[in-house]
Amino acid sequence: MAGKLSGRRVAVLAADGVEQVELVRPREALTEAGARVDLVSLSTDPIQAMNGDIEPADRFAVDREVSKVSVDDYDALVVPGGTINPDHLRTNADAVGFVRDFVNRGGPVAAICHGPWILVEADVVRGRTLTSYPSIRTDIRNAGGTVVEEPVVTDQGVTTSRDPGDLDAFCERIVSEFAG
Template identity: 50%
Template structure:
């Protein structure tokens, strides 16, 4: 695996992502020298951008927009070292029923690439069939979903199991991003490939 400065990382999201869970990894990883692309489904609220959700801005909770670099059907796992799946409730709820997203996430896991999901993002891992037999964490409200999918749920800021990195909430972002950097740099974490 490459040093972070040579790494290519894909963030997959759509409208309604938890604002910090996309912007902090995006800005931090780019700040460390990684090439980071944002990919979204074809249909979004506004062409070429996705809009975040920021519950601190009530009553208008829609937050910042982020430029979309690629459409989901234009990206493939072979071109990247890691995929990041931000949470929020709206974003992963839409993505977990998008077959192109699920196929892409499975491809990353199948190729032994880093797969990172935070907050409600593990819903996507559940739908992609990647939770069974793994140690994971998530936002507490989806703990039962994660456990019902066959994962061992842990109440920790970051949990890693064979290249799958999960965290609970925006409070865990520092540990989440640090673990993504570590996992990208260190190939010696055993066989990450998922059959």
Template identity: 50%
Template structure:
């Protein structure tokens, strides 16, 4: 496994987060030595979910999305969850962060419904991406080439379909960050 000691990753999440899509990558990144900081739109505690229906754990972010700066981190993690992804795509600071990370050629990793934020950030046209299957038409309508595979890597952008792909997603993030 790659040594990510000293690497800092920013994760954006809010109410309705698909919990395993945050906890699994965070554990993998921290296990490789990286530090993961959690930011939410309002900086307040929120509850994760399993499959959009079953309530899971509470998470307390370290900062608000508006307080985060791309230059302070080495990568951006965007977990899914329908409600979380829908809230994030409407957040102007989250959209600005996505663009700033990609402009700086830093890894951005999005899974499941999180590519909605990529669409609304204006960064998918001409890129090859994957996502949860219901997001595929949105990506295609925004000019992306959608593929049905565990992980799609396009430059510094890493995307994945769903929690069943987390092992491959986590490995791709770590490789991209190393």
């Protein structure tokens, strides 16, 4: 995988409450493949990652504030999960607009676990097939998406995955999709 993404810029959009492993593992896979990866958030303050929803994990430095970035700055976008993270993101107009613009531009987008919640908020799941954590599948269906029970799904440039147990397949797929 080394060099496969050389010259590519990837935004990882996350906020407080992000599931640590869903932030770290994709970022490592993308970096190892040669991508330059920026952590983009609601502000430039460090974000608090979690192990599950109740156990604080590490804090991560933020590279850029979402209100100050453009889809033209990046070749691809990743939205990690955790229950709290996408809930923060989907209530922020700049984050929702960034995701909507990215999907509408046709750039590759990936979301894991609860991450697809912001895709629902951005109104970009209609007519797409996705997978996700079970508790948000009704939201996806209500937003016009089709939900399947698979480790990783890519449809019309949007890659989704269910949970941390699928990270190997998710990371392999996003590197492949982002290289294409």
